[in-house]
Amino acid sequence: MDDQARRKRIGSFLSSPRLALSILIILATFIGVVSWLPWNLDRSVKAPSWALAAGLDRPFSSAPFLVAVFLLLANTLACTIERTGRAWTLLKGNIPQRGKVLAVKTERDFITFLKEQGFRTKSSPPYFRNRFALTRGWLFHVGLVLLILGILVQQAYHDAGSFEIGEGEIVRLSDRGVIFDRNAGLFAASALPPIQLALELFDPYLHQEGYAPDRASTVVIRTQNSEQRTILDRSEGVSIDGVSIYQAIPFGLALNVEIQGLGLRSLHLRQESLRRSAGEFKDPSGGSILFSVDAERDISDPLGTGKLRVYHLRGEVKTELTLGRPFAFGGKTARIVSLSHWAGFTYSRSPGVSMVFFGFVLLVAGTAVMLIPAGIAAEEDTTGTMRIYLTQDEKNLADDWYRFKNRKT
Amino acid sequence: MAVTLYALATASFFVWAAFKRESAGTWGFRLTLLALVPHAVSLGMRWVEVGHGPYSSRYEVLSANAFVLVSLFVVVVRARKELKGLGAVVLPVVFLLLGWAVSAYGLKYEVPIIFKSYWLLLHIGFAKAFAATVVLASSCAVVYLIKRGSDRRLSMLPSAEKLDRYSHQFLLVSFFFLGVMIAAGSLWAHQSWGRYWAWDPIETSSLAAWIVFGLILHLRVIHRWSGRPMAYLTLVAFGFAIMVLYIVTLLVPTIHNSYMVGR
Numbered sequence: 001m002d003d004q005a006r007r008k009r010i011g012s013f014l015s016s017p018r019l020a021l022s023i024l025i026i027l028a029t030f031i032g033v034v035s036w037l038p039w040n041l042d043r044s045v046k047a048p049s050w051a052l053a054a055g056l057d058r059p060f061s062s063a064p065f066l067v068a069v070f071l072l073l074a075n076t077l078a079c080t081i082e083r084t085g086r087a088w089t090l091l092k093g094n095i096p097q098r099g100k101v102l103a104v105k106t107e108r109d110f111i112t113f114l115k116e117q118g119f120r121t122k123s124s125p126p127y128f129r130n131r132f133a134l135t136r137g138w139l140f141h142v143g144l145v146l147l148i149l150g151i152l153v154q155q156a157y158h159d160a161g162s163f164e165i166g167e168g169e170i171v172r173l174s175d176r177g178v179i180f181d182r183n184a185g186l187f188a189a190s191a192l193p194p195i196q197l198a199l200e201l202f203d204p205y206l207h208q209e210g211y212a213p214d215r216a217s218t219v220v221i222r223t224q225n226s227e228q229r230t231i232l233d234r235s236e237g238v239s240i241d242g243v244s245i246y247q248a249i250p251f252g253l254a255l256n257v258e259i260q261g262l263g264l265r266s267l268h269l270r271q272e273s274l275r276r277s278a279g280e281f282k283d284p285s286g287g288s289i290l291f292s293v294d295a296e297r298d299i300s301d302p303l304g305t306g307k308l309r310v311y312h313l314r315g316e317v318k319t320e321l322t323l324g325r326p327f328a329f330g331g332k333t334a335r336i337v338s339l340s341h342w343a344g345f346t347y348s349r350s351p352g353v354s355m356v357f358f359g360f361v362l363l364v365a366g367t368a369v370m371l372i373p374a375g376i377a378a379e380e381d382t383t384g385t386m387r388i389y390l391t392q393d394e395k396n397l398a399d400d401w402y403r404f405k406n407r408k409t
Numbered sequence: 410m411a412v413t414l415y416a417l418a419t420a421s422f423f424v425w426a427a428f429k430r431e432s433a434g435t436w437g438f439r440l441t442l443l444a445l446v447p448h449a450v451s452l453g454m455r456w457v458e459v460g461h462g463p464y465s466s467r468y469e470v471l472s473a474n475a476f477v478l479v480s481l482f483v484v485v486v487r488a489r490k491e492l493k494g495l496g497a498v499v500l501p502v503v504f505l506l507l508g509w510a511v512s513a514y515g516l517k518y519e520v521p522i523i524f525k526s527y528w529l530l531l532h533i534g535f536a537k538a539f540a541a542t543v544v545l546a547s548s549c550a551v552v553y554l555i556k557r558g559s560d561r562r563l564s565m566l567p568s569a570e571k572l573d574r575y576s577h578q579f580l581l582v583s584f585f586f587l588g589v590m591i592a593a594g595s596l597w598a599h600q601s602w603g604r605y606w607a608w609d610p611i612e613t614s615s616l617a618a619w620i621v622f623g624l625i626l627h628l629r630v631i632h633r634w635s636g637r638p639m640a641y642l643t644l645v646a647f648g649f650a651i652m653v654l655y656i657v658t659l660l661v662p663t664i665h666n667s668y669m670v671g672r
Contacts, residue, residue: 035613210460214522235525348603
């Protein structure tokens with residue numbers, strides 16, 4: 001077998017509808033089954049050892065899934081290449097041999113019939129009915145190729161992570177330890193976004209008319225080139241220099257402590273029970289210290305927590321702290337300046353997404369165009385016969401022509 | 410009032426189907442048109458009262474789904490009079506949907522802040538249009554299966570061959586609506602959470618349904634499948650739509666937990 005024949009054989013295998021069907025069935029079954037795996041439904045559930053061994057702990061990054069997606073891309077690409085020639089031929093008015101649905105001698109009545117059926121021409125045959133709709137399958141396939149390519153680009157380059165910031169605090173995302181739960185694609189930039197963010201105000205229970213109370217933050221975002229002050233809530237993020245910042249769900253109490261010679265530090269406490277938040281921190285000497293806040297009422301009560309009592313626990317010794325009064329903190333003197341909230345945020349960079357959506361638009365347009373009946377009526381040079389090709393309702397055309405003739409006679 | 414009118418319309422369509430009384434069909438359609446008025450008013454009043462569209466409580470969601478289905482049915486019948494007989498299948502569905510909806514009438518909620526989005530309107534609008542078209546596609550498929558043996562059965566409806574074609578066209582439209590619904594939902598997710606896709610059960614089941622719809626249409630368009638196998642496959646597609654729209658939403662913990670509240 002020579003190279004050309006081999007290439008042709010590979011091409012026809014890759015573009016075969018049977019391969020497309022098989023991949024789609026495999027993908028639909030795979031998605032339908034693995035979506036219900038307990039560790040996929042709930043990230044806190046650990047995958048069993050057999051799933052880890054099979055690479056199914058993260059099923060949608062697993063080799064079988066990626067291979068199926070890659071095969072789908074190859075199949076769609078091969079189909080698209082094949083269809084490009086076919087679509088171009090149709091647009092030029094050439095009727096494919098197998099597409100002939102009616103052959104009638106050219107006569108005035110038949111031209112009138114064609115016009116009644118929506119066929120038009122600028123000057124001479126071929127006549128077209130909704131010429132643009134002849135590209136329907138091609139458009140759909142181009143959309144699908146762009147969509148899959150966009151997803152691959154997005155998966156390879158996406159970058160997202162979480163961070164926390166207290167009211168009045170300023171953080172630089174690129175600083176060590178600021179970002180956690182980072183999730184980046186294989187080719188994503190390793191450097192974190194050079195962004196500085198200050199949280200001016202945070203309200204965990206802001207009531208916007210028509211909506212349930214929810215978090216809202218006033219933030220100032222600075223990059224090398226710009227600065228933006230904005231109010232963020234969970235309905236929409238804010239984009240700056242290709243990086244988007246979002247308000248996340250977690251929040252809690254923050255203990256703002258001024259440490260002698262070290263300045264202010266915001267200690268983010270976690271809610272441990274309805275009325276208690278606590279957190280363990282390193283003091284300036286490297287030792288461990290536990291702070292806790294006990295509230296009079298539920299800490300998450302939008303109407304207020306009531307009186308708050310702050311304690312620090314070193315070993316077995318629990319001491320109540322008062323706002324502004326100095327206390328020993330790892331060999332230094334510190335004092336609590338205020339109690340406020342910290343809030344969680346996320347950042348994301350998603351290149352390739354515009355390609356995904358452009359692909360989706362083309363794909364959806366291709367589907368919409370499939371609903372539009374298109375056709376070509378071309379004259380055969382030798383016999384003076386008009387041949388018709390239709391993308392749908394082929395069976396009805398002969399009946400309609402028969403009825404038209406009867407009506408005329 | 411709307412529920413009563415839909416019940417009367419259902420009865421009229423049944424009389425038409427059973428006794429072949431043309432006037433019953435005409436009355437069935439007139440009653441359907443009439444029912445749309447109090448139905449629209451009730452949805453509008455609820456919107457004003459709760460301050461958001463019909464996308465939170467079970468009553469709001471199902472009532473709006475039924476409204477879109479009836480409106481689409483009316484539009485379809487205006488364009489293709491011969492499909493008026495589909496009312497015998499569509500109206501009972503509407504009646505049942507509203508029956509289920511009104512049992513949660515008293516539940517009123519404020520929606521979460523993430524519902525403050527333009528994409529949400531598109532997402533929900535296309536979800537409702539998807540639900541309606543898939544009901545019409547499967548109605549055509551059901552009637553096709555009944556009429557397949559003899560075209561004299563349910564004679565007020567078009568021939569089995571035409572129903573097969575209509576079923577395909579509705580399925581194609583629903584595939585389109587489902588696609589837009591997924592895309593708009595994904596854009597909404599990005600706007601609110603900074604990610605387009607997270608393989609949440611609702612996202613995954615929508616994608617699986619979309620692939621299945623694509624598969625079925627592929628069999629029709631490329632492999633020229635039609636008739637009985639396509640009718641059964643259309644019912645499979647209907648099953649997937651029910652899974653996405655109701656089963657996953659109601660039974661599985663998903664990001665759609667604030668949808669159809671009061672279940």
